[in-house]
Amino acid sequence: MTLLYTNPLFQQHVTGAHPEHPRRLAAIEAHLKEIGLADRCTQPQWQFATLEQLARIHDPGYVEQIQKYAAAGGGRIEADTVISERSYDAAILAAGAACDAVRRVVGSEDQSALCLVRPPGHHARPHDAMGFCLFNSIAVAARCAVAEHQLDRVLIVDWDVHHGNGTQEMFWEDGRVGFFSIHRWPFYPGTGDSNETGGGRGLGWIANEPVKYGTPLTEFHARFERSLVALAAKVRPQLVLISAGFDAHRQDPIGSLDLEVVDFARLTQIVLAAAREHAGGRVVSVLEGGYNPQRLAESVGVHLNALLKPS
Numbered sequence: 001m002t003l004l005y006t007n008p009l010f011q012q013h014v015t016g017a018h019p020e021h022p023r024r025l026a027a028i029e030a031h032l033k034e035i036g037l038a039d040r041c042t043q044p045q046w047q048f049a050t051l052e053q054l055a056r057i058h059d060p061g062y063v064e065q066i067q068k069y070a071a072a073g074g075g076r077i078e079a080d081t082v083i084s085e086r087s088y089d090a091a092i093l094a095a096g097a098a099c100d101a102v103r104r105v106v107g108s109e110d111q112s113a114l115c116l117v118r119p120p121g122h123h124a125r126p127h128d129a130m131g132f133c134l135f136n137s138i139a140v141a142a143r144c145a146v147a148e149h150q151l152d153r154v155l156i157v158d159w160d161v162h163h164g165n166g167t168q169e170m171f172w173e174d175g176r177v178g179f180f181s182i183h184r185w186p187f188y189p190g191t192g193d194s195n196e197t198g199g200g201r202g203l204g205w206i207a208n209e210p211v212k213y214g215t216p217l218t219e220f221h222a223r224f225e226r227s228l229v230a231l232a233a234k235v236r237p238q239l240v241l242i243s244a245g246f247d248a249h250r251q252d253p254i255g256s257l258d259l260e261v262v263d264f265a266r267l268t269q270i271v272l273a274a275a276r277e278h279a280g281g282r283v284v285s286v287l288e289g290g291y292n293p294q295r296l297a298e299s300v301g302v303h304l305n306a307l308l309k310p311s
């Protein structure tokens with residue numbers, strides 16, 4: 001089984017004419033139902049992330065700012081990021097899902113979890129919304145694993161086509177949470193060069209694979225596996241988290257690294273192999289980008305299928 005997190009509130013984060021829109025999740029949920037995967041998962045109830053959980057990653061003043069902005073009706077909080085009246089609630093429910101999934105997977109209720117949430121999180125910075133993201137759910141969840149479940153070593157794998165700059169920033173000097181990202185380069189948000197490897201206690205705990213558009217898929221997979229295996233050997237994670245963006249698909253309107261749907265099954269299997277080697281197979285995946293709703297739905301389908309049937 002796999003824990004599957006869905007909730008209608010995520011579709012109430014209303015963004016207007018914007019690539020990150022509620023129909024993304026509607027397409028995924030319809031597809032998972034159609035192919036019979038949703039029925040094979042356990043669907044837990046969970047709570048909003050608490051201020052204490054959010055404040056391990058975000059400035060409390062920033063959290064309050066988002067709450068007030070939404071309560072006042074919302075608007076465009078930065079160039080790319082839109083807030084509506086229910087966006088604050090959706091964002092803290094998203095972070096809460098990731099934390100709840102960590103709690104249950106660490107507690108051996110299940111070996112894996114997939115959180116189908118909006119808004120995405122990996123660009124969100126300690127004091128700033130950025131790139132469609134309000135709160136950095138994967139970072140909040142990694143901190144939960146360390147602070148609430150006494151893990152010493154967690155690995156975040158980010159295969160969204162954009163570099164997870166917010167997540168990298170939060171764990172740059174951490175030394176308990178490692179971060180690996182493969183992403184298109186040069187591309188938004190501009191960070192993620194291969195020489196960005198962490199600092200202080202976190203030196204060597206950050207690994208980046210910047211990939212040029214046009215790179216053959218065989219090379220993409222080989223670099224993903226080689227770098228992930230190397231960082232996992234260093235971190236020896238007790239838990240693996242995935243920032244699962246699907247905007248590297250070749251038909252994605254804002255991303256694209258020429259991946260096909262089936263490539264996301266391969267990426268999932270590579271992460272699962274690392275998780276089995278170091279972390280007892282424990283994986284929590286959290287949705288990030290992916291802006292062609294049909295291809296996104298199909299990609300999430302093969303991702304979840306691999307989580308359910310680890311080879």
Ligand SMILES: [Zn+2]
Pocket residue numbers: 160161162245247255288289290
């Ligand atoms: Zn992205």
